[in-house]
Amino acid sequence: MRNVTSYSTGALLSIIIHVGVLAALVINWESDSKKVIIQPQYIEAKLVQLAPKKTPVVKKPAKPKVDRAKKKREQDKRRADQKKRADKNKAEAKRLAELEAKLKAKQEAKRKADQAEAERQRIETEFAETLAQEQADISAQEDQQVANSFMQLIRQRLSQNWSRPPSARRDMETMIEIRLVPTGRIVGVNVVKSSGDLAFDRSVEQAAFKAEQFEEIKQLDPRLFEKYFRVVKVAFSPEDLRL
Numbered sequence: 001m002r003n004v005t006s007y008s009t010g011a012l013l014s015i016i017i018h019v020g021v022l023a024a025l026v027i028n029w030e031s032d033s034k035k036v037i038i039q040p041q042y043i044e045a046k047l048v049q050l051a052p053k054k055t056p057v058v059k060k061p062a063k064p065k066v067d068r069a070k071k072k073r074e075q076d077k078r079r080a081d082q083k084k085r086a087d088k089n090k091a092e093a094k095r096l097a098e099l100e101a102k103l104k105a106k107q108e109a110k111r112k113a114d115q116a117e118a119e120r121q122r123i124e125t126e127f128a129e130t131l132a133q134e135q136a137d138i139s140a141q142e143d144q145q146v147a148n149s150f151m152q153l154i155r156q157r158l159s160q161n162w163s164r165p166p167s168a169r170r171d172m173e174t175m176i177e178i179r180l181v182p183t184g185r186i187v188g189v190n191v192v193k194s195s196g197d198l199a200f201d202r203s204v205e206q207a208a209f210k211a212e213q214f215e216e217i218k219q220l221d222p223r224l225f226e227k228y229f230r231v232v233k234v235a236f237s238p239e240d241l242r243l
Helices: 002-035 068-161 198-211 215-219 222-229
Strands: 174-180 186-193 231-236
Touching (some): 068 215, 174 198, 186 198
Antiparallel strands (some): 174 186, 174 231
16 A cells, blocks of 8 residues: 555656646746847848959158258268378378388499499409419519529539530521429430530530539529529530520
């Protein structure tokens, strides 16, 4: 019995719930239908005329406003800078020209000094050479005078010791070579040119050997002895004894 009663109660409760839900749905639908009303709108169709396409106008950029005073100041500054550079270049060119002129003058002065020095040395050299030549000439003349005096002594000594043979004739000539030592002693006699007469040649040789020694030769400077009296050539002829 209890089960039947419980089932009945549950069924009744379920029916009540469904009825309530349905009532709520009906109430809500009606309420929304009354609040939202959509009215259709009518659109009037008209022909739209398109305007011709306009060419876009390119606007030129506006020219900046020129500040004439500023521009003049800038031009004046540029001119001043250009003049300053020109003056600087001119001054530098002038300085270089002066340096070049000084260098050329210095080189010219050195050239003239070198030329003068060379001329002075040339004159001194020529003077020294001339003086040396004069001294040499004087010395040679003095040497020749000394040698001639000793040659004359030898000639006289040989003439004193020579006995001319009877066969001697005017056209005969014999030349002998006498070798001496620094003491003046005769160490050798050779006939270097014969007269063609044996007796005449031997008489000449004997005259040299008789002289034996020329003591005066000891007084000679060794230089003069070597130059003039190491070997002496003497020519004999019947007319005279020639050295």
